[in-house]
Amino acid sequence: MPAAVRLPRSTYRHGDLKHALLDAGLQLARGGGPDAVTLREATRQAGVVPNAAYRHFANRQDLLAAVRAAALSALAVSMEADLAALSPEQSPAAYAKASLRAIGAAYLRFARNEPGLFRTAFAGAVDKAGGDPAEEAGDSGVNPFQLLGVALNRMVEAGILPAQRRPAAEYLAWSAVHGLAMLVLDGPLQAMPPEQVEALIPRLLAMVENGL
């Protein structure tokens, strides 16, 4: 693939404008959340006239949706890394619990380290009559829900989560973690000192573990 992406290019054709716009959009989202990803700024960074974007995206919402999917995928990748770093050299029960906690902690860490991407990942997008709730796989084919499902399955297998409570349990666990992230990022917990937030995390995860 041609590498020339930045700078006022000499060729009329761009080469891979769609990718360039998505990258620019991601960078904008990273810095300023969903509102910052604007068509004109993205095209500007790609060194192209605003209207060029319409050859690759139907409108701003369409570009934003693509950026959103990429951001969600980035979150999943980050979580996956933490999950994979766990060594299963322990009792199944301890391993299952550790998995759940690692996932929750990674989720919250991502929200803290990449607030723009996190906000963008969950900026209300209307699904076009989507099918199953948790089935919008990102680029890498992994999404946060599925990872949660893995951890919960481990808990069932280890006997620390009754099988009847397994169905839809990811939504419960997920709600708790997601809620804390949102309250800290955009909500009334913005002003809470970081160390206090940090102290809240293990308690929240314990609540999920014991309450499921």
Place this chain on the structure above:
Amino acid sequence: MPAAVRLPRSTYRHGDLKHALLDAGLQLARGGGPDAVTLREATRQAGVVPNAAYRHFANRQDLLAAVRAAALSALAVSMEADLAALSPEQSPAAYAKASLRAIGAAYLRFARNEPGLFRTAFAGAVDKAGGDPAEEAGDSGVNPFQLLGVALNRMVEAGILPAQRRPAAEYLAWSAVHGLAMLVLDGPLQAMPPEQVEALIPRLLAMVENGL
């Protein structure tokens, strides 16, 4: 106070433009969330030229912050009503549990019935060096946190919540409920059928109750 608020007025002065703008803003937020509350449309509904708004609000963000506070207050009022409707003619423990559940249910019902207001209430506003996290009282002086605190205190008094776990417990409970609301409104649970969401609610509240 003069009642003439709508229609192309004849008087040069408006009478209570600040209130009119806030009302218009609330209506806009109700219909389309925070992005819909625009200076120009609010002034239009108030029958006034756009710039008039700047005599009462520093800028759009300032108006939005006022609308946000009012939306949060509306949420608190709705929760308070449900809480007051509970009859304490039962064991303290049952009453405390019922209080917690009523609060959570009211929160989620509000999110479902007034998505625009709910989104607006939690649309990232930067507090101007605010003090304590849960201390931004709305117009009515009540906010969601304080109500949660009441229910949790009842649980401690009833002996179903250990006193050591009491501090900051509202943030944990709140996170769970808020997270579900956000996932359903703006997140990947948008597509989930309402009856399935409804079934999730008691399970979520049970998780909080047992996990705290």
Place this chain on the structure above:
DNA sequence: CATTTATGTGGACAGTGTCCACAAACAATA
């Protein structure tokens, strides 16, 4: 009544999304 202050008006500017007609480069085909 005269003046000061609060409040709304008018006009302007930059920035945004989006539409339309046009132009340039590549692809396919005669």
Place this chain on the structure above:
DNA sequence: TATTGTTTGTGGACACTGTCCACATAAATG
């Protein structure tokens, strides 16, 4: 190889937004 057609980027325009400035008007104050 030369012609044709399709993809992709350009140029110009429009409506809409927030915000600034100078001005006008009504109310309050002396």
